[in-house]
Amino acid sequence: MTKKILKFRKAIILVLVILVTYIGNSIFIAPYNNAVQAIAYYYGSKGNAVGSIQKKLKSWGYYNGSIDNVYGYQTFTAVKYFQSKNGLKVDGVAGDATLKALGINTASNNSSSSQSSGNSQDELLLARLINGEARGEPYEGQVAVGSVVLNRTRDPRFPSSIAGVVYQPGAFTAIVDGQIHANLEQNSINAARDALNGWDPSGGAVYYFNPATATSNWIWSRPLIKVIGKHRFCR
Known part of the structure; x- marks a missing residue:
């Protein structure tokens, strides 16, 4: 027992x-x-999403291969080149941050919660650009800089997303000199919100420049709309 x-x-x-x-x-x-797994494309990936990456990179001068929907060596090196030029982690992997910079929506953006998150990311990116480009400018001029970015997204000559416009090669000095990463001021956030809410002090401008620091002769050929602070806003 x-x-x-x-x-x-x-x-x-x-x-x-x-x-x-x-x-x-x-x-x-x-x-x-x-x-939730992060969306990423890397060497060996295939599909339409890879083709979209190739098209973006090709249109911006980073990729000169064919649009074959295959993430081969040329695509890999083009992604690394894009990342190195835009302050991203240089690993040749098209993850969420790189896709966002390319202006490519991930599948998660289809849900309302993800859309809200995407809107917040757009606001933050726009605020950082304003902060890097127009700190110290009159508030109206800060909003105007944000409006130029938004006006470009609606112009077929430019990328159709905020990230695409901001990270377009050579488009903004703040990307080149790293000022986009400067300490973010509240005014810049407020200016981004006002621009996103529809206020456009630039009068529809798609260009602006500081005549005291401009090095391009071409920019002076753009029709002037108005001057706000140190910036000339042009068509």
């Missing part, structure tokens, strides 16, 4: 150990399995 009780107890203990192990593993693994 005693031996049977001992065997029964051992069996119970064994079952409890198995259950604890299973539950423990489930608790540990579940967050990983249920996590």
Whole structure:
């Protein structure tokens, strides 16, 4: 009788150990399995999304290969080149940050919550550009700089997204000199919000420049709309 009780107890203990192990593993693994996986494309990837990456890179001068929807060596090196020029992690992987900079929407943007997140990212990026380009300018001039970015997204000569406009090669000094990463001021955030809400002090401008620092003769040929602070806003 005693031996049977001992065997029964051992069996119970064994079952409890198995259950604890299973539950423990489930608790540990579940967050990983249920996590939202970041979208990324890398060497060897194929599909229409890769083709979109190639088209963007080609239109901006980073890629000169064919649009074959295959993430080959040329695409890999073009992505690395784009990343190195735009302050991104240089790994040749087109992850969320790189896709955003290219102006390519990820699948997660289809949901309303993701759309809200995307809008917040646009606002932050626009605020950082305003901050880098127009700190110290009159508030109206800061909003006008944001409006130029938005006006470009509606102009077929430019990329159709805020990120695409901001990161277009050579478009803004703040990207080149790193001022886009300067300490963000509240005025810049407010100016971005006002621009996104429809205020356009630039009068529809798609260009602006500071005549005291401009090095391009071509920019002077653009028809002037108005002057705000140190910036001339042009068509």
